[in-house]
Amino acid sequence: MASARFRLLSKQYRYRLALTDSISATSTATRGSGFRIGALCLLLILVILPRFDRNTLFVDQPHRDDVQYRRYVEFFRGGPENGLESASTWRPLVPFLAAFLPARPMTAINLVNTFALLGTLVFLLLILRRSGVDPAGEWLGGLLFVLSFPAFYYSTIGYVDPGGLFFIAMGTWLTIRKKWTAALCCAIVGVLAKESAFVLVAVLSAGAWARGRSRKQVVLLSVTCLLALVVVSAAVREMAPGVRYASIWIPSVDAFADNAARPRAWLSGALTVGIPGLILLVNAIRRKLPTAPATLLPLFWAGLAASGAMWLFAFTSAYVDGRTLWPSVMFSIPLAVLSIKPRSSREGHGSIPVPDQPSVGGMS
Numbered sequence: 534m535a536s537a538r539f540r541l542l543s544k545q546y547r548y549r550l551a552l553t554d555s556i557s558a559t560s561t562a563t564r565g566s567g568f569r570i571g572a573l574c575l576l577l578i579l580v581i582l583p584r585f586d587r588n589t590l591f592v593d594q595p596h597r598d599d600v601q602y603r604r605y606v607e608f609f610r611g612g613p614e615n616g617l618e619s620a621s622t623w624r625p626l627v628p629f630l631a632a633f634l635p636a637r638p639m640t641a642i643n644l645v646n647t648f649a650l651l652g653t654l655v656f657l658l659l660i661l662r663r664s665g666v667d668p669a670g671e672w673l674g675g676l677l678f679v680l681s682f683p684a685f686y687y688s689t690i691g692y693v694d695p696g697g698l699f700f701i702a703m704g705t706w707l708t709i710r711k712k713w714t715a716a717l718c719c720a721i722v723g724v725l726a727k728e729s730a731f732v733l734v735a736v737l738s739a740g741a742w743a744r745g746r747s748r749k750q751v752v753l754l755s756v757t758c759l760l761a762l763v764v765v766s767a768a769v770r771e772m773a774p775g776v777r778y779a780s781i782w783i784p785s786v787d788a789f790a791d792n793a794a795r796p797r798a799w800l801s802g803a804l805t806v807g808i809p810g811l812i813l814l815v816n817a818i819r820r821k822l823p824t825a826p827a828t829l830l831p832l833f834w835a836g837l838a839a840s841g842a843m844w845l846f847a848f849t850s851a852y853v854d855g856r857t858l859w860p861s862v863m864f865s866i867p868l869a870v871l872s873i874k875p876r877s878s879r880e881g882h883g884s885i886p887v888p889d890q891p892s893v894g895g896m897s
Contacts, residue, residue, distance in 0.1 A: 565668060570658060573675040574651050580679055581647065581688040586639050597852075599639070599691030606631045606638035608774060617775025620782075620851075625769065626725040627693040643689035649699040650688055654678060656702035657866065663709050664825050664867055674870045682804040683859045694856045697727025701836075701860050704733040708740035708832060716740075717758055724762050725769065729860045732839040734758045739835030743828045782850035789849045801855030802844065809862060809869040816872045823871035836864035 587599065601621030608614055609625075609632035627649075631641035654675060661674045678684065687694055700723025707716035716737055723730030738755040746754070770777070792798040816822070823830065840861035847857045 566662075566671075569668065569671060569675070570655060573654060573658070573672075573679055576676075577650060577654055577679045577684065578647070580685050581650065584685060585689045586643055587690040599642075602628050602642055602691055602693060603638040606641060614774035617773075619770070619773060619775070619777045619779065622773035622775050622777075623766070623770050624693050624696075624725070624727055625773070626722070627696040639691050642691055642693070646689050646693070646695040649695040650684070653695065653699045653702040653863075656699075656706045657863065659706055660702070660709060660863075660867055661870060663706075664829055664871060666870055670870045673873075674866050677807075677809050677866050677869065678862060681807050681862065682801075683855055683862070686801075686804075687856050687859065692856065693727055694729070694859055697723060697729040698859060698863070699723075700726055700730050701732060701736075701863050704730070705736055705832070705836065705863060708733075708736050709829065711740075711744060713737070713741065713754060717754075717761065720758055721761050721765055724766055728766065729840075729843065729857075731762055732836055732843065732860055734762065735835040735839035736832055739831040740828075743831040782847070784846065784849040788851060792848050792853045798848070798853045802853070802858050805855035805858045806861065806865070809865040812869040812873060813865060821872060823868045825867070825871045829867075833864045833868050837861055837868065840864065 598621050601616075601618060602624075604612075604616050605621065605625065605628035608617060609629050627642060627645050628638075631638065631645045634641040634644055636644065657678055658671055658675055661671050666674070683694075700719055704716045704719040704723060707719055716733065720730050720733035720737070723733065734755060737758050738751055741751045741754050823833075825833070840858065843860075844853070844857045847853050
């Protein structure tokens with residue numbers, strides 16, 4: 534009897550010791566994750582500051598749509614609609630939010646963009662963690678996003694692309710978490726920021742298919758998402774203030790020739806694809822494919838393909854620069870990291886297994 538009780542007490546002691554170690558390890562992992570997020574967010578702010586409010590100290594770039602977005606902010610503050618033109622008026626969300634900030638229009642837009650980019654970075658890190666990469670992989674993915682051409686060049690110069698990028702990142706994260714309705718709502722709101730949110734149709738569809746949903750369910754989700762985005766986009770374009778030149782871009786030979794003749798069009802695109810794209814290209818040549826859960830790879834590839842398709846469409850129908858390809862980094866970065874960093878051997882990165890508590894039945 535004494536021997537049995539001693540064995541039980543010994544098991545209970547080992548359990549409590551393992552539980553204490555587990556709590557300590559989890560706490561350490563959480564602190565490490567918090568430090569990583571904080572450090573990368575600080576670095577991102579340092580990267581975007583030199584160009585904040587379209588500072589010309591490093592780069593003198595001609596004004597384009599940013600003038601329209603500033604007028605849009607003034608419109609939401611009660612100003613006239615004179616001077617507003619499509620397609621800038623198709624993207625009301627960022628100017629609308631900026632109108633509530635006590636700052637001049639350009640600064641207000643860029644403050645919204647800053648918060649959107651910080652949120653995008655956090656969601657990217659969550660996506661990487663869900664993909665099973667180790668902390669070093671999270672650092673790598675975060676740095677690939679922060680130390681990139683579009684983060685420096687396009688983030689805070691009066692455009693609205695960071696708003697669209699934020700909703701793409703959030704929608705991708707919600708899809709990974711199987712929050713289908715929330716992801717659909719995210720796409721609908723995201724299209725008010727930038728039409729780039731249409732890539733979430735492909736992400737949602739691939740995510741549902743990879744999760745084993747039936748063909749009927751996948752088709753229903755895809756059609757619902759696409760129709761919802763089309764209806765919302767059409768409604769916004771119909772109600773948009775100012776001059777409306779067209780409701781949709783039409784591909785043309787002239788637009789293609791104009792973009793092909795502009796070095797900025799293809800050079801900025803190449804710089805936006807950047808190191809993650811180069812990593813994927815080199816590994817594709819070496820036939821080294823990313824390793825990730827089977828439920829995630831189709832989602833990443835679908836998002837990357839949809840981003841590329843949108844860029845190709847824009848190249849034949851509108852003025853194109855690297856911003857059009859910026860959404861692709863939300864998928865190329867996880868794929869690049871997964872192709873060069875082995876996944877963590879721990880299931881659910883950051884969690885520490887705890888042994889089962891000994892049963893009280895051992896006393897008998």
